[in-house]
Amino acid sequence: MSTAAQRFLQDAAVKSADLMHRELIRHNLDSYDAAHLKGRTRIKDWEAARQKCQEIKREAINHLDRYLLQFEEKVVARGGHVFWAANSEEACTYVKNLATQRGVRTVVKSKSMVTEEIHLTPALEKTGTRVWETDLGEFIVQLRDEAPYHIVTPAMHLNRGQIAELFREKLDSTIESDDPTDLMAVARRKLREAFFAAEMGISGANFLVADAGAVAISTNEGNGRLCTSVPRIHVVVTGIEKIIPRLEDLAVLWPVLATSGTGQGITTYSTLIGGPRRAGEADGPEEFHVVLVDNGRSRLLADAEQREVLHCIRCGACLNICPVYRHVGGHAYGTTYQGPIGSVLTPHLNGITEFQHLSYASSLCGACTSVCPVKIDLHHHLLQNRRNATEAGATKSSERIMFRTWRYAMMHPRIYALGGWSVRKALRVVYGLGLAGSILDPMRVWNRYRSPVPLPTESFRALWKKDGRKNLGPS
Amino acid sequence: MAQANEARIENPSRDRILEQIRAGLRTAIPEPVAMDSSRIISEPVVFEPVIFEPVVFEPVVNPLERFQQECVANLMECTLTADSAASARQLSQILQSLPGGEIFVQDDPSLRQLIELAAPARAMRWSSQGAPAEASQATVTLAETLIAQTGSILVTASCGGRGASVIAPCHIVYATTAQLVPDLATALGRASRDGTLDRNSFACVISGSSRTADIEKILVQGAHGPRRLVVILQNGS
Numbered sequence: 001m002s003t004a005a006q007r008f009l010q011d012a013a014v015k016s017a018d019l020m021h022r023e024l025i026r027h028n029l030d031s032y033d034a035a036h037l038k039g040r041t042r043i044k045d046w047e048a049a050r051q052k053c054q055e056i057k058r059e060a061i062n063h064l065d066r067y068l069l070q071f072e073e074k075v076v077a078r079g080g081h082v083f084w085a086a087n088s089e090e091a092c093t094y095v096k097n098l099a100t101q102r103g104v105r106t107v108v109k110s111k112s113m114v115t116e117e118i119h120l121t122p123a124l125e126k127t128g129t130r131v132w133e134t135d136l137g138e139f140i141v142q143l144r145d146e147a148p149y150h151i152v153t154p155a156m157h158l159n160r161g162q163i164a165e166l167f168r169e170k171l172d173s174t175i176e177s178d179d180p181t182d183l184m185a186v187a188r189r190k191l192r193e194a195f196f197a198a199e200m201g202i203s204g205a206n207f208l209v210a211d212a213g214a215v216a217i218s219t220n221e222g223n224g225r226l227c228t229s230v231p232r233i234h235v236v237v238t239g240i241e242k243i244i245p246r247l248e249d250l251a252v253l254w255p256v257l258a259t260s261g262t263g264q265g266i267t268t269y270s271t272l273i274g275g276p277r278r279a280g281e282a283d284g285p286e287e288f289h290v291v292l293v294d295n296g297r298s299r300l301l302a303d304a305e306q307r308e309v310l311h312c313i314r315c316g317a318c319l320n321i322c323p324v325y326r327h328v329g330g331h332a333y334g335t336t337y338q339g340p341i342g343s344v345l346t347p348h349l350n351g352i353t354e355f356q357h358l359s360y361a362s363s364l365c366g367a368c369t370s371v372c373p374v375k376i377d378l379h380h381h382l383l384q385n386r387r388n389a390t391e392a393g394a395t396k397s398s399e400r401i402m403f404r405t406w407r408y409a410m411m412h413p414r415i416y417a418l419g420g421w422s423v424r425k426a427l428r429v430v431y432g433l434g435l436a437g438s439i440l441d442p443m444r445v446w447n448r449y450r451s452p453v454p455l456p457t458e459s460f461r462a463l464w465k466k467d468g469r470k471n472l473g474p475s
Numbered sequence: 476m477a478q479a480n481e482a483r484i485e486n487p488s489r490d491r492i493l494e495q496i497r498a499g500l501r502t503a504i505p506e507p508v509a510m511d512s513s514r515i516i517s518e519p520v521v522f523e524p525v526i527f528e529p530v531v532f533e534p535v536v537n538p539l540e541r542f543q544q545e546c547v548a549n550l551m552e553c554t555l556t557a558d559s560a561a562s563a564r565q566l567s568q569i570l571q572s573l574p575g576g577e578i579f580v581q582d583d584p585s586l587r588q589l590i591e592l593a594a595p596a597r598a599m600r601w602s603s604q605g606a607p608a609e610a611s612q613a614t615v616t617l618a619e620t621l622i623a624q625t626g627s628i629l630v631t632a633s634c635g636g637r638g639a640s641v642i643a644p645c646h647i648v649y650a651t652t653a654q655l656v657p658d659l660a661t662a663l664g665r666a667s668r669d670g671t672l673d674r675n676s677f678a679c680v681i682s683g684s685s686r687t688a689d690i691e692k693i694l695v696q697g698a699h700g701p702r703r704l705v706v707i708l709q710n711g712s
Contacts, residue, residue: 031692048529062504065496078676086488136698137689153689160690180690184698191699196609212672222641222685222700229637229677230606240492247667251660252531254680255625262688265548266625266659269641269700270680274672282636283606284676294492301499 004334005357011332012361021157025329028156032320035263042265043255053256054375056249057311060210064301067210067243068292074213078275080288088118091293095120095202095235098289099129102233104199108191110217110224111135112204113151113314114293115237117336117349120202132194134223136187143170149330151337152261152316157329191223201227201285205238206257206313208290212247214274215290218257218267225269234273234285240292241310247272253313260315260373296349305384309348311374312341318368318378324361333358340368344381347389356389413461420459427455535657538623542655542708545626549683550696551704555652562649562709563592569705570594570613573645579607581616581635589649590615602635606642613645619678620665621650621706624658627682628706629666631675640681645703653712 002010015021043049060067072082085091099107107129115121121131121142133142137154141147143166148154155163164178167186175186203224207216215236217224228234244253250270258264277284301307319325319339330338335346335355343358359382368378389395409416423442430441437447446453458466535541546553556562566589570578578594580586582603590599600608607614616639620629628648630640640646656662659680665671671678685700696702 028692043531044533045529045531049531051529052531062500064500065493068493068496078673081485084486084489084492086492090488134699135689136687140689153692155689158690163690180693181695183690184687184695188697188699192609195699212667214672214678220685221687221698223698225637225641225679226699229641240496247672248660248663251658251663254659255532265545266627266680266682268549268681268683268686270627270682272672272678273676275676277637278632278674278676281632281676282602282639284632284637288676292492294488294495298492298495298499301496302502304502304504307499307502307504 004354007334008332008357008361011334012328015329015332016327021329022327024157024159025326028153029320029326032263036259036317036320037263039259039263039265043259049252049256050373050375052252053313053373054311056244056253057313057374058308060243060245061241061301061307061310063245064240064243064298067245068208068240070210071208071213071243075275075288075290078213078278078288080275080290082290082292085118085291085293085295087295088293091118091237091291091295092120092123094289094291095237096123096127098233098235099124099200100127102199102287104129104233106194106198107131107200107202108134108194108198108223108227108231109138110201110203110219110227111138111154112202112237113148113336114204114239115202116148118237118293118295120237132191132198134191134194134221134227135219136184136221136223139187139191140166143167147331147336149338150316150319151314151339152319157331195226195230198227198231200233200235201229201231202235202237203227205236205242205290207250207253208238208243209247209250209272210243210245212272212274214247214272216250216254217271217273218254218269219271220262220264220268222269225271228271228273229284232285233287233289234276235289235291236273237291237293239297240294241297241312256373257313257315260313260317260371300348303348306344306348306381308374308376309341309344309381311376312345313374314341315373317371317373321367321371323363323365323367328361333361340378340382341376344376344378344385347385352385352389352392353394356385356394359383359385359389417459417461420461424455424459427452431455532624532658535623538655538657539652541623541657542621542626545623545682546706547626549626549704550686551626551683551706553706553708556707556709558711559589559709560592562707563589565707566590566593566615566647566649569645569647570597573612576610576612577608579611579614579635579639579643581614581639583617586615586617586649602639606636606638609642611643613647614639614643615647615649616640618648618650618654618706619671620662621655621708622659622662622680623655625680625682627659627680628704629662629678629680631671631679632677633675637677640679641685641700644697644701645705646681646684646701647705647707649707649709651709651712 083094133139140155149157160178168175205215206218258267276288325339335342347355362382366379436452577598579600582601616635618628684704685698687698688694
């Protein structure tokens with residue numbers, strides 16, 4: 001059985017050699033870059049906006065218990081239900097039981113990464129419930145039986161031709177056009193049936209507003225609006241870290257999330273929901289449930305270095321700018337959350353031993369940190385994860401032996417010199433025989449795709465001894 | 476008390492999660508340095524630092540002008556009218572441009588008056604009769620507030636309910652210039668002070684018609700919600 005690390009290396013190699021895939025990602029992300037840069041000009045002081053968002057999230061996370069209780073009190077007072085789930089299983093069981101008890105046959109879902117994280121859809125489907133993803137991108141990847149490719153744009157890896165083909169196969173064989181407007185119309189017709197048939201709507205939350213006791217949901221398509229308006233039960237499934245202290249905080253968080261996510265000034269529908277339909281209101285669900293998912297998040301609070309990872313607002317900006325993501329794409333990661341934030345978060349959520357390789361899926365260029373709207377120091381967290389994995393003994397034994405040997409050599413100059421000499425000689429023989437990059441080449445990892453670095457004739461020590469300060473010292 | 480017991484039974488992990496949160500928060504986190512530039516000043520700072528809140532957004536000087544500009548950017552229609560007669564004429568024109576069929580209207584005296592002038596013969600459903608029908612051709616509602624900074628309308632459940640702004644392919648908002656506020660901060664601050672969310676189970680800042688760019692990042696107007704969002708903006712209050 002292959003490990004997650006081996007799968008990642010394999011998939012990354014395949015994807016980065018797939019020129020069509022790269023072209024598609026480049027096209028999508030170039031469009032994003034242009035929109036994002038333009039969007040930023042709408043904000044007078046972008047750095048001040050980031051600072052403000054960071055402060056809001058820091059205050060929220062540093063008083064997480066207090067704000068969650070404030071939120072819960074408000075929601076419960078209005079007749080809503082708040083369920084605290086320690087892990088995926090508890091969250092799924094709660095929603096499953098609710099669906100069974102209320103005789104739910106059809107569920108419409110708006111985009112929620114937390115439901116992906118806890119695998120809610122398969123859990124519901126096992127009980128015979130039909131689940132419809134209603135965000136266009138999510139709907140497309142659901143029809144393909146795939147995971148979302150990107151936390152904001154789930155179907156970014158597909159072009160219109162592939163989507164038209166998919167719709168012909170799964171929805172309507174008479175579709176001729178591959179125009180995005182027509183494809184959207186097909187999805188709209190199909191999903192409208194689902195919206196009006198469903199007994200339960202499931203959404204995520206972008207923010208949980210403590211003082212107002214409301215969930216804030218941002219969507220452009222209006223599917224989130226329909227999911228939370230038409231069915232008679234609305235269930236919000238979200239992480240405990242989504243809390244913010246005050247309603248007014250959204251005055252900066254909404255524009256910053258939209259700018260970083262898509263380059264918009266604000267998302268088309270920035271919705272606030274505080275409970276079930278009230279007496280006298282024309283419509284709305286009779287039941288309102290909020291499932292607060294912990295699933296490893298509270299453990300992260302105790303990590304003084306990495307607590308701020310919980311500030312993330314899931315805008316996707318770090319994915320979009322990451323040179324690794326841009327080459328290997330979202331699916332290669334094999335995780336719910338991809339890109340830099342996924343590489344930082346996944347070892348905490350799913351185990352540092354199995355996912356520590358993601359800490360190395362980075363050039364440490366820091367581009368992610370530079371765009372993060374809540375100023376998470378992402379690339380340093382990747383370094384910390386590397387250190388933590390090493391300290392936890394999660395590294396390969398061959399690597400440990402290598403470093404132990406290296407340390408021994410560094411402390412014994414003669415051994416070091418001897419080692420350097422023999423490696424130079426050996427490599428000269430290997431290269432001389434034309435074996436560079438072959439299976440016999442100890443430098444194969446590097447030389448496989450590159451010409452070998454020329455070997456020095458003398459060691460650094462020899463050069464230093466001979467004419468050191470003049471040739472090698474600072475000029 | 477019974478309810479408290481029920482809450483405990485329903486939430487076996489609640490206390491455990493809260494305990495873990497509190498335990499985690501006891502870990503001290505170094506206080507952030509407020510201004511990075513202070514690190515590079517080598518001389519000791521002799522003056523008291525002036526603490527100021529940086530201006531994140533350019534203040535909105537002319538809310539009406541800004542609102543109209545942002546409406547264009549958000550692909551929504553905004554028509555300025557002088558009085559209720561002009562608004563009724565405008566509404567009548569829009570309704571005539573739409574296919575026949577039922578229209579959903581927020582049950583409010585001002586809208587009843589407007590509809591009486593604009594389309595007395597049209598099939599109507601009022602929000603007091605329940606949710607809009609799936610096949611509604613248009614919805615007509617009021618708004619709580621108009622936000623100039625983002626070209627948005629703030630609606631709540633009081634504005635005809637939740638479906639009123641999303642089910643039909645065309646959403647028409649009847650508003651006045653007196654409802655304009657400069658920015659989101661003002662709108663949200665007011666909503667917070669007025670307890671808007673204690674009186675409404677739902678509120679939404681709507682900034683344009685429904686859209687998607689999920690296929691090749693190409694903008695498609697009219698996804699699951701309205702293709703058209705029209706604001707009839709009447710001068711005065």
